[in-house]
Amino acid sequence: MARADSLAKLAFAYGVHLTWGRLRRPRRQLSGLLETYAQDGVRPLLATERERHPRLVNCINCGLCALAASRLGGTRLPDLASSYMRLYAGLGEASSDVEGDSPDLVAASAVCPVGLPLDEVAAVVRRLTTTR
């Protein structure tokens, strides 16, 4: 009975939806959507970053990059690069971690056993943590 009742109500809603669809003009909703979820710290990757993304997340956390890069000041790159690339929502709250000069990311990439382009990773992380 519950099933029949549910399907009947859905069928009615479908009729209403189709009728309204004929009467109203569709509007673009993407910008509203992104604005809504920006408040929750969700920052989408760009199309170019998306394309490269599978190559940027292969870190196996061996720690060699941190040894090779001679980390400077307070920046947490590259040793926590893998953590940032996990793309937590609200990364902006952690922007203080990546402030300051970059260490030698070329040297860090050179020793990476899985060939992670750490300069690219750092650029993506910085964009995501600092974009307002």
Place this chain on the structure above:
Amino acid sequence: MAASGAYDVVVIGGGVTGAGIARDLSLRGLSVLILEKGDWGAGTSGASSWMIHGGPRYLEFDWDTTRLSTQDAGYIVTIARNFVSRVLFIIPVLPHDKNNIERMETAMEVYDRFQPLKHAHSHRRLTAEEARKAEPGLSPDIVGAVTMEEWGVDPHRLVFANIEDAIAHGARALNHARVTELIRDGGKVIGVRYRTPDGALEEARGRVVVNATGPWSPQVAAMAGVDVELRPAKGIHIVYPHRISNFSISAESVDGRDLLLVAHAGFTLLGTTDDDFYGDLESVDVLEDEVDYLIQAFERVFPSIRDYRPVRTTTGVRPTLFKWRRYEDELSRRYEVIDHAKEGADGFISIAGGKLSMYRLMAEETSDAVCRRLGHQAACATASRPLPGNEAEPEPAAVLASRCGIPALAAMKLQTRHGTNAEKVLDEGGTSRVLCRCEPVTEAELIYATRHEQVRTLADAFRRVGVAAGPCAGAACILRAAEVVGRELGWSASQRFEAAREFVRGAWLGRAPVLGHAGWAQEELAQGAMSSLMVSDGAR
């Protein structure tokens, strides 16, 4: 055998429902003992999709379940506000999907009526171009998409927060304590016998005994000589250690089921399957076929899915109520509170069925039944009383980080697990060292969890603080974690070593079904790092 006390209520089962019942009854002023044979939330609760969701799928079968579920989700979101996060789904529609874009939007329009109950936003409809802009990895074949919002939560933390609050209100809670027998006095159940973590047999008396053991309910009910009839259904998830899509995505499987790619904070769950399960509940394996089934479905809408390296799988068994002649997917997620007095087991109550999103309501109704049986009058307070760490907004992560000398990212993660108690956790540990770089987890948090959150094994630590949950799957941190936990619990060097080995063995079962090319490279590294664990007894 020691007699270890008398309680108003003994709750068997430390999943989210059992934990919720223990909290509810403690808040009502009853004395409670809760026993869990493994760790808190280690069974069905932990193997869920990590979502407090309303279940738009049930609109086809039963609007009442959707209403109850969204309403209770709203309460949970309120009492656990620092533990939850919004999860936005994009539901892309392909030309040959069973539901076209108009039908899909109709379903979302109906679901929008329930969304305010759980403080969620209404749906939006996107053109194909807009959808691909929001989610550049989507297939070029999609004809449009709609969005839907749900809430994400770490079920392990949710379960423990309930346990923590129950303890704070006088309950006694023991994990790794397996009930071996129910004590009966004629037609009445008057207590339990259980084995403690150190192997001793103890006994506890309860005026009421509650069976909240999920898929194990029939086994526990059998100890009382009564029946609980379930139709257990196995579900698996694939875990990717990153957020691999901007938003969560829904897709249709080869047999027309709805599957979800859920983008949580820092990791992605792909699931789930739903198959009748007749096997041993203590040993539920993931099959490679099940992994392929899930990935195949998502490849249609998110073609780059195969470029990503999964890190492990999870599996659990749903305690679905029994129904003959239905496909697994069509089974109701309703629940039932069963008072077994009529069957000759007075003082014994089971809660069966249900889902994580309704755990609080299930706990409330079970607690009502217990109170009726005991003639105890007290109102339920769990719909509005915040869980520990959720009484206020936490301070900004960067401020906490700079004061405590830890990375802001670690502070952020800490707050998602402890809310406003994060600083207390760091103070207790007295160190700012980062123990696990993937997550990242501080050593202080693991010390706190061992001292105050009943961490007894490294698998407990994985559930409580997320150690070894990241891309390296423990290769870089599990030995250090064994040192920290071992130091707190007084383990000898060989006990620490054995604990790490046990964790590696257990983790392997979940990892083996998803190891691809890069996965094997990672595995080689882990083997190298932990080779001593594998060869010490010559059993490589």
